[in-house]
Amino acid sequence: MISLDQYKITDSKIHYNSDPKDLYNITFSKGLGTLTSDGILSVSTGKFTGRSPKDRYIVKDEKTKNKVWWGDINRPFDEILFSKIEDKLSKYLSGKNLFVRDCSACASKNSQIKIRTICELPWNDLFVHNMFLRDSLEDKQVDWTIICAPNFIGNSEEIGTDNSNFSIINFSKKKILIGGTAYTGEIKKGIFSVLNFSLPVNENILPMHCSANTSEKGETSIFFGLSGTGKTTLSTDKNRKLIGDDEHGWNSDNTIFNFEGGCYAKVLNLSREKEPDIYNAIRPSALLENVITDKNGVVDYNDSSISQNSRVSYPIHHIKNSVYPSFGSNPKNIFFLTADAFGVLPPISKLSPSQAAYHFISGYTSKLAGTEVGINDPIPNFSACFGAPFMPLHPGIYANMLTDKINNCDVNVWLVNTGWIGGPFGVGKRISLKYTRNIIDAVNNGELHKLNHGKYREHSIFKFKIPIVCPKVPSNILSQKEMWKDDKKLYNSLVDLANHFKNNFDKYKKDVSVDALKGGPVL
8 A cells, every 4th residue: 555654744644546436436335426317427527627727836945037928828837935835735535535546648758757646636637637648657757747636725925826726836756736626627738738748848748738639550640739629529530540539649660659548529519420539438437527517417519518628538449549658750731720710711821930929829719608607709819839828938949849840740730610601709700610520531631732732812911822622612712802702801801810819919019030930820
């Protein structure tokens, strides 16, 4: 039996590397979750149904002070206050039933980190089982420790945080403290933030907020995108093998490798018809979060009354068409996914390397009316590297690494609008998943470029190349100009969006390459 004495946690009953069945039973018996009609554990994450980025901190010390890009996203925290919170958590957890798991992150053995999680809740431990690589630490070596105490409510004035909930990363102690929130995404994104710092700094490996899959021929595709743009959906394809759905590294051997051992998919509006692989992956050991069930335990995936961010975690082997171990070769195609609610970006466009750098640093998508209080019209949402909340370094560092990879490995980069066509949200319509899948298929099998070689149209403002034809997609769908009824409104909306891009990019100008600066819209 392991001891937690080194963490000053004493007199606790420890459940070590528990089986999913046991965690199901413990969660259900304690009234912490319910079972659906299909026997899947369903829980509520409580007050927090998503991450709380304003309450995420990084300890500022000798290791981080000159490397982290400090600001509203990477908020500095005092190392003495960190130790104070750690002591309080140790006292709080002592004497409790705790769920401890040893696991790891990174499929690449050369980059793998050994992780120990100490969880207050059994279903938090189930999430860890589902999401990380499931291997015990034979030598009991631990690189990083995560202590997760959702029911610990801190006094913000006393512990130095803005609120009672927090997620704090200490790179010197190699510890992550999570308190006051049961949202499981804080656990996975904590380790993702760690890798986004350590891999570029120590190993010259590019970490990416992306999904990845590969063909039978071993041709890899990468999908970057913010939440809700289709990363998980589009990479989970019956005709291709899934490498991973969210976090990957690209090393100097030109190998793509998954950081995780599972998937964390959105389930709002999930159906067997549209997303059969994800739907069928929801089987015993999966964990549903913030879904609504009827009196018979049948899940209503269309009900968003708890949250727009209802999710499921499951081990990656629940996807039958997945790769093990989770590696891929050098990518042939990279897709930047954006849900453009202004309805002006084409469904597919080809980017030059400089445009790829610009759009990577920009990380554009939209926030929609109704998703947050006070949002009545679409709002442009820029998140550098398609994952700013998890990127401790300056975005230019990641962009330079990506540009080098693109140039050295002859990769095609595409901007894919999974959002609106023919007008903005409320006027136009969202492009059908069927058409987007057909576009992605045509890119991956080479048909799109073959049919449009020498025939691409240059966009008047963004200057990227727009194909004029795509198999199994009506030609008018490819052109917003043909889909909009009012050319003047389309042009004005394009100018408006281009100005949003320019204004957002101003803060990066002095620290990014000349090539990246050349990749933006021209007015």
